[in-house]
Amino acid sequence: MKIALFGVGQMGSCIAHLISTYTDHELVTFDKEQVADNDHEHVLYDASEHHKLNRFAGKNFNIVLSSLPYFCNESVANLATAIGIPYFDLGGSVEYSEKIKQLSIERGSPVFTDLGLAPGWANIMAEEAYEFFQDLDITPYEIKMRCGGLPQYPDPSDPFMYYTTWSTEGLWNEYMDDCEIVHSGEIESVESLYGLEQDISFDYNMVWGGKLEAFYTSGGASHSLALMKNRGVRECSYKTLRYPGHRKLVHHLLKDRHLEADELQNVFRQYKTDTVILDVVVRAWNSDIPASRGYKVDLDYRKTIQISSTKDFSAMQLATSGGFLAAVLASSQSTGNSPMDYSQVDTGKFYMWIDKMNILQKNKVEEKTYV
Numbered sequence: 001m002k003i004a005l006f007g008v009g010q011m012g013s014c015i016a017h018l019i020s021t022y023t024d025h026e027l028v029t030f031d032k033e034q035v036a037d038n039d040h041e042h043v044l045y046d047a048s049e050h051h052k053l054n055r056f057a058g059k060n061f062n063i064v065l066s067s068l069p070y071f072c073n074e075s076v077a078n079l080a081t082a083i084g085i086p087y088f089d090l091g092g093s094v095e096y097s098e099k100i101k102q103l104s105i106e107r108g109s110p111v112f113t114d115l116g117l118a119p120g121w122a123n124i125m126a127e128e129a130y131e132f133f134q135d136l137d138i139t140p141y142e143i144k145m146r147c148g149g150l151p152q153y154p155d156p157s158d159p160f161m162y163y164t165t166w167s168t169e170g171l172w173n174e175y176m177d178d179c180e181i182v183h184s185g186e187i188e189s190v191e192s193l194y195g196l197e198q199d200i201s202f203d204y205n206m207v208w209g210g211k212l213e214a215f216y217t218s219g220g221a222s223h224s225l226a227l228m229k230n231r232g233v234r235e236c237s238y239k240t241l242r243y244p245g246h247r248k249l250v251h252h253l254l255k256d257r258h259l260e261a262d263e264l265q266n267v268f269r270q271y272k273t274d275t276v277i278l279d280v281v282v283r284a285w286n287s288d289i290p291a292s293r294g295y296k297v298d299l300d301y302r303k304t305i306q307i308s309s310t311k312d313f314s315a316m317q318l319a320t321s322g323g324f325l326a327a328v329l330a331s332s333q334s335t336g337n338s339p340m341d342y343s344q345v346d347t348g349k350f351y352m353w354i355d356k357m358n359i360l361q362k363n364k365v366e367e368k369t370y371v
Contacts, residue, residue: 001025001062004085006045006076008035010166011090011116012067014313014321016040022357023329028059061085065328067321069167070096073113074103081109088328090116090320092170092219094180101339112331112340117276117316118147118238119222121323123342124350125280126224129301130231131347138284138299139232145221146200146214146279148241149316152308153273154208160250161243164268165316172261174240175254177218182229182236192217193251195239203366206277206306214239215247223341241277276307276319304366307359322359326350 008016008031019027020039029035030045064080066073070093077100080087084107091097091114104111114120122145133140154161164171178189195216204210220238228236253259253267282301307319330349331340354360 002060003027004030004059004061004064006030006064006066007068007072008033008042009067011317011320011324014317015065015067015325017313018321018325018357022353028061063088063328065089065324067324070170070173074099077103077111081107081111084109086110086112088112088115088324090114090324091119091222092116093173094177094219094222097222104339108338110338110340112328112344114219114222115324115327117149117320117323118145118220118240118278119224120327121319122147122220122238122278122280123222123224124323124327124345124347125278125303125305126228126236126282127342127345128347129280129282129303130228130233132301133282133284133299136299140282140284140301141233142235142283143224143228143233143237144279144281145224145236145238146241146277146281147220147238148212148214148277149319150207150212150241150243150275150277151273152208152275152315154243155269158269160246160268162246162268163274164265164270165274165314166320168265168268169261172254172264174217174219175250179216179218179238180221180225181216181238182225182233185229185232185234187225187229190216193247193255195237196247197239198244200241200279202277202279202304206275206304206366209243211244212241212277213244213247214241216240223339227341227343241279274309274315276315278305278307278319279303302367305360306365308361310361318359322354322357326353326357326359329353 003025008029016029027040030043032046035042063086066076066089073089073096077087081103097113100111100113126143126145149165151163179192180187180189193215197214200212202210217240280303284299307315309315327345331345
């Protein structure tokens with residue numbers, strides 16, 4: 001398979017490394033900067049210069065991947081769908097993902113947006129949980145997706161308890177844009193940085209201090225919402241995980257003081273050793289139990305995954321890039337002529353690739369199901 005990858009920055013460089021190291025696919029990268037890695041062909045390219053890419057169609061690519069900033073994705077998707085090549089991106093913006101899906105509908109060319117960490121891996125975990133309950137002939141009542149990129153060992157003197165490990169512009173977008181959730185069976189819009197949950201317990205080996213908070217941020221739920229709503233799930237949401245107290249400070253700076261993205265960049269300390277926590281919690285009403293026991297019982301499911309940094313890559317890079325590539329490889333055989341969704345990712349193949357790429361290393365995966 002021949003792969004075109006647009007963008008070899010923080011995430012793209014990790015994606016390129018994983019493709020070159022763990023697959024036998026041919027890779028061509030496109031970026032405005034030269035790359036030091038000589039293992040694959042590289043084309044100098046600026047996002048504003050699509051008119052210079054007439055030769056692109058002649059390279060016989062099988063799939064096109066984008067790890068460019070979300071606001072550059074539409075132009076790459078336009079290029080791919082014009083010649084019918086399946087397109088995949090990290091996404092993260094509801095507005096731009098909707099534009100790209102519309103291109104797919106109009107041109108009959110497959111696209112799969114929002115395939116990074118959250119949206120992406122977190123949503124695939126939600127699909128995995130949904131499948132678990134479907135095997136029991138039960139439709140879950142509530143699905144919570146939660147994810148956080150966190151300092152592995154935060155500095156207690158830092159009131160934010162946070163380091164920047166990815167695009168500050170993307171983070172600002174998540175914190176500022178409105179969010180969508182499924183509430184009482186309908187999709188609703190809610191304001192970001194609200195819906196605060198406190199004292200969420202985690203294994204101490206996963207999370208410093210064993211407690212985190214969660215609140216609504218934009219983009220993480222992606223097309224999981226429509227999927228779950230149409231299946232009869234009554235409540236579905238995505239929230240960002242942070243150390244306690246982070247949300248209060250950020251809310252003040254962004255909502256009250258109106259800091260812009262470039263100003264937010266100066267607030268947080270830069271990356272040190274980080275960790276990523278993925279957490280999916282599901283509650284279901286088991287209609288089969290009352291007949292035998294005489295009362296109704298809740299079934300609860302929770303799966304938590306930790307990804308840690310290595311000497312070469314941050315946890316955020318590994319989780320985002322590894323989740324993205326695993327999803328692409330676990331869904332590329334299912335490409336049709338319409339926008340794809342998380343139900344088209346083979347979860348067995350997804351985790352096979354996660355294992356092959358050693359994304360989890362020796363990190364902890366916790367699964368709990370109880371009545």
